[in-house]
Structure formats: structure tokens, C-alpha cells
Amino acid sequence: MKTLVLYFSIDGHTEKVAELISKKINADVEKIILRRKLPEGFFKYLIGGFWAISGKKPSIEPLKADLKSYDIIFLGTPVWATTYCPVFNSIFERYEIKGKKIAIFVTYASMEGNSARNLLMRLESNNEIIGTIGISEREIKKGKFEDKIFGWLGKIKAL
Numbered sequence: 001m002k003t004l005v006l007y008f009s010i011d012g013h014t015e016k017v018a019e020l021i022s023k024k025i026n027a028d029v030e031k032i033i034l035r036r037k038l039p040e041g042f043f044k045y046l047i048g049g050f051w052a053i054s055g056k057k058p059s060i061e062p063l064k065a066d067l068k069s070y071d072i073i074f075l076g077t078p079v080w081a082t083t084y085c086p087v088f089n090s091i092f093e094r095y096e097i098k099g100k101k102i103a104i105f106v107t108y109a110s111m112e113g114n115s116a117r118n119l120l121m122r123l124e125s126n127n128e129i130i131g132t133i134g135i136s137e138r139e140i141k142k143g144k145f146e147d148k149i150f151g152w153l154g155k156i157k158a159l
Helices: 011-026 040-056 085-096 115-123 137-140 146-155
Strands: 003-007 028-031 072-078 099-108 128-136
Touching: 003 011, 003 146, 011 072, 011 099, 011 137, 040 072, 072 085, 072 115, 085 115, 099 115, 099 137, 115 128, 115 146, 128 137, 128 146
Parallel strands: 003 028, 003 072, 072 099, 099 128
Antiparallel strands: none
């Protein structure tokens, strides 16, 4: 089965998890790129939180991957204002994700919030959700997330 890991990352935490998953299951990987870079420091969190709360659809670069050609898609997002990153609103508007097996992973600083559940709700009517997982920034910084990811991949039969 052809598999893609599609993710967004600002501080690199979600990227570390995405790269680990793609290497472990031999999947293609693509990072979602904003057309305009967020400001540095505190303001990126302020703007990101506003976007998440308001349901904004920020402008993103076109994906290189053809989503229709994949059987399984892993979606990775940091938690912004207790939900998924709004770049996925742009993805859902621009690309059809239908008839896929979907796995969702989220990274968070303090709490997971409803990010995985909210993504699941956007996708479950037209896809099969095979699993969700949350990984804390602390687990990533301490290097204690690999076994958790490998266990999850085994549980959802992605290995």
C-alpha cells in the first residue's frame, strides 16, 4: 500500500515525528509550507492561535504529492489553541481526501486538546481512521517518543 506522511511543523517537533514515521514504514513524506512565513517569537503563537480559533485558511504552497495516489495518509499537526493547525483547513479546501486510511498524530507543548478529534471529525465520513496519537514536546525533547511511536505503528498495523 502506498503511504504518505503529510505534516506541518513550525518548531520542528512535528517534523521529527513525521520523519521517524516515514523512515520506519518506508513512506513518502511532505511538509506543508506556508506561502508567508510566520513572525518569530511570541507573535507566531499569537497569530497561529488566532488563525486556529477563527478557522482561517492560510495560503499554502501546492503539494508535490498527488493525494489521490495514496492508500494511507498520516496527518501530523502541532496543537494550536487546542485544535489542529489551520493549514489543514487549506488542505481540505484545495484537495479531496476520500476513500483513504487515515492516521493522525499531534504534537503539543502543554495539552493535546481536541486536535486529533477535530481532524478525525473532518475526515471520518469519507475515510477510515486507523488511529490517533499525541506526543508531548517534553517526550520529543528528551528523545522518549520513538518507542511510543513504534508501539502505535504496530497497534494500527502500519509496520
